[in-house]
Every structure is written in C-alpha cells, then in structure tokens.
Amino acid sequence: MHAIGPLDLASLYHQTEHHYFAVTCPLHRRFNACVNGYFADLHINEWNLLFIRVGSGLLGDGLDAILELIPRTVVPVRTMVHRDKIGCVQEPLANLGFTVIETTTAMVLDLATFAPAAARGAPPQINLTYNLDDWAGPVGSAFAMSAEWTAHYQARHQLAMDGGEDLYHFTATIQGTVVCALTLSMIDQVARLNDVGTHAAFRGRGYATQLMQASLAHAMGLGARWCFLEASALGVSLYRKMGFKDLFEYQAFWRGPLPALTPPHSGETAVG
Structure with missing residues (x-):
C-alpha cells in the first residue's frame, strides 16, 4: 500500500467517524464534508441530544447551517470542533449559550x-x-x-x-x-x-x-x-x-436543553 499523508489520514479518520455515528444514530444530516449532525435518540431521556461534528474540511456554508439549526433544537447539543476551526466557531457558539468542556484527541494506529x-x-x-x-x-x-x-x-x-x-x-x-x-x-x-x-x-x-x-x-x-479512535x-x-499516534484535537462545546413550548414528537426537527 502506498504511503498516506497526514491530510489523507485525517480524511480517513472522518470517514470512519461518520460511518460509525451514522449507523448507530437514528437520524443524521451531512451538511457538507466538514460538518455533520447526528441525533442520538428518538426517545426522551437524559442522553437525547444532537451531536454536531466540525472536522478538517472546508467549512463552506456548514457553519451557517448549524448556527441556524441550533436555536430550533430544544434537546442538548454537543459540538465537537477540530482545533483548526475553533477560531471560526467559538464566538458564534458562545452567543448561542455554549460553554467549553472537554478536549479529545483523534488518533491513528x-x-x-x-x-x-x-x-x-x-x-x-x-x-x-x-x-x-x-x-x-x-x-x-x-x-x-x-x-x-x-x-x-x-x-x-x-x-x-x-x-x-x-x-x-x-x-x-x-x-x-x-x-x-x-x-x-x-x-x-x-x-x-x-x-x-x-x-x-x-x-x-x-x-x-x-x-x-x-x-x-x-x-x-x-x-x-489503519485503525482510528477518539480518546478522552x-x-x-x-x-x-x-502505538496510536495523535492526529488532531477536538474541542467540545455544550449547550443544555431549552424549554420546549411543545414536546418534540420526532427527531426530524432536530436534524432536518
């Protein structure tokens, strides 16, 4: 197999990431190659939340899309942002009530x-x-x-x-x-x-x-x-x-649930 450069490894990481979350979450939306959203559950429970992952690619109109989506989402939102994108998204997320929480590390073996x-x-x-x-x-x-x-x-x-x-x-x-x-x-x-x-x-x-x-x-x-994982x-x-090597870091941002005027009856509103 030919050598794979760092950018290719990052792309492979995001490929495995998207596959895993897409097949284990009931709903997902791919805004573009950089921004993806995954609705964790269709049932109301403490882990009923929206995952948004901002990766290595070009943001394009993905940032505008999630900034428009988040205020309409009453469930908690956890947003994972590639270290290179933090400067673009931190202030808009703070304006929407997000706080900085943990840092995780994308790794490859x-x-x-x-x-x-x-x-x-x-x-x-x-x-x-x-x-x-x-x-x-x-x-x-x-x-x-x-x-x-x-x-x-x-x-x-x-x-x-x-x-x-x-x-x-x-x-x-x-x-x-x-x-x-x-x-x-x-x-x-x-x-x-x-x-x-x-x-x-x-x-x-x-x-x-x-x-x-x-x-x-x-x-x-x-x-x-190759094998990839995301480490706490x-x-x-x-x-x-x-033997795993660091690829890049994700910064996690968190916004808790919003008061709902009416109970959500499905996940389509959250990710669609």
Whole structure:
C-alpha cells in the first residue's frame, strides 16, 4: 500500500467517524464534508441530544447551517470542533449559550507496526459476541448510562447489525463476569474503535488493552491497515503505549436543553 499523508489520514479518520455515528444514530444530516449532525435518540431521556461534528474540511456554508439549526433544537447539543476551526466557531457558539468542556484527541494506529504486548496476569476470555446483553453492561457502567439509556443504545447497535453494518462487539470475561467491552467498526477495510469501557471494579488490570489487541488482530484479519479512535484525556496515554499516534484535537462545546413550548414528537426537527 502506498504511503498516506497526514491530510489523507485525517480524511480517513472522518470517514470512519461518520460511518460509525451514522449507523448507530437514528437520524443524521451531512451538511457538507466538514460538518455533520447526528441525533442520538428518538426517545426522551437524559442522553437525547444532537451531536454536531466540525472536522478538517472546508467549512463552506456548514457553519451557517448549524448556527441556524441550533436555536430550533430544544434537546442538548454537543459540538465537537477540530482545533483548526475553533477560531471560526467559538464566538458564534458562545452567543448561542455554549460553554467549553472537554478536549479529545483523534488518533491513528498503523497496523503494519502493531505488535501485541505480553499479557499481565491471568488473561481474560475474549469473545466476539453477538449477544449485546453481554456487551452493553460494561459500556453502560463505564459511561455512567442509566439502564434506560443503555437499553436504547444497545437497541441502536442491534438495529445496525441487523441491517448488515460491519460492527463487531467484543467482550472480556473473568471467571464468568463480563468486565470489559468495545465496538470495532469497519468501512472500506479501515477500522475504528469505540465504546471501550471497563467496569470500575476491574480497571487498571490491563483488560481493556488485551481486549483492544484482540479486536485489532480481528481488524487485520479483515484486511485493515489503519485503525482510528477518539480518546478522552484519561485514555490518551494508554492508546499511545499501544502505538496510536495523535492526529488532531477536538474541542467540545455544550449547550443544555431549552424549554420546549411543545414536546418534540420526532427527531426530524432536530436534524432536518
């Protein structure tokens, strides 16, 4: 395979990002190559929100489109902005009531250089599972989801799988207890990791690393050369130890829910 430059890697990252969110969210709208919106759920719950992601491409009329959309959206809005676009969007978002929250890091691993590390202690049992009940437990626990929201999230993944999307769900089990889970997605032989989560009582034992290594080996078996992920500040050091390299940073902005004159009856208003 020919060498891929940084800009091409960023484009591949956004390709995997859009694929993952588009297949796991009930509604989405692609404003242009730079700006995408994803409606997280059709049901009213604490995670019922609109994701807007502003990437590496040209903003074009995408900024105007989201600035027109956001005031009409009563659910919470989380906007992820590529570091190079912050100067363009920060003031308009502040005028709409957004606050700056966390920073995340887009990362890439060249699978040609991937070498699994030796396991520490007794290795967990690693499974590629089609039983999403097993997978959902650690994910819901790790991301502090309520039982209701975890069920909605699981249902969305099940719907994507039933539709033939290339999602693979891995779990790690210790003495019959599922302690860790993640999602591997594939598009055009490019891989992405999401939902890496470990039950709090089992963190710090290397289970997530071993689970990721197994999923990366699976991706290589499917022909993947590159794997991407988005890391929180707490996860960056772990992923760097595994060989992932920083691509760019996202700055997250948050606006809470607005008082609704009438209850929203569908997601079309939010993203359409």
